[in-house]
Amino acid sequence: MKKKYLENIKKIFLQYKTLAEKAMEQISEEKLFWQYNSDSNSIELIVKHLTGNMLSRWTDFLTSDGEKECRNRDTEFESSAKTRADVMKIWEKGWTCLFHTLNQLKENDLEKIVFIRNEKHTVLDAINRQLAHYSYHIGQLVFLSKMLSEKDWKSLSIPKNKSQEFNQEKFSKK
DSSP states (O other): OHHHHHHHHHHHHHHHHHHHHHHHHTSOGGGGGOOSSTTSOOHHHHHHHHHHHHHHHHTTTTTSOSSOTTOOGGGGGSOOOOSHHHHHHHHHHHHHHHHHHHHHOOGGGGGSEEEETTEEEEHHHHHHHHHHHHHHHHHHHHHHHHHHOSSOOOOSSSOTTOHHHHHHHHHHOO
């Protein structure tokens, strides 16, 4: 069961990564930096925050607190990227760190204790905590992308008013 969990969690993280990338592809470069107001986050800032969190949590995952001293969380909410390529480079850096660590984990690691901000978690709980955090922000990123899309939005799930067609296709396969 633990081996299945590790295989499955990697697939789920990859699904969320892919979902966000498909959303970001649908908007212009300038829209990556759009903010509703000075207190809201642009897609770029969400990407920076996710990456900062990933680098902090997944570096030396089993041996050091997940909130690294070198992390400056507040700067994650200050714009610094200038282009789509900059944003995607930041994005990939975080995900590379996450998947590298997940690929190193063994079944018996899941019950080990790790710390996040000096709070004890089993490895399994820490992974689930990060999945929830990332899916929360990826939902924001997708919503912003959909809202800012200048062309026809290509649904990332079942398109509106297409549920019956989708189900017919799924249930016709044996």
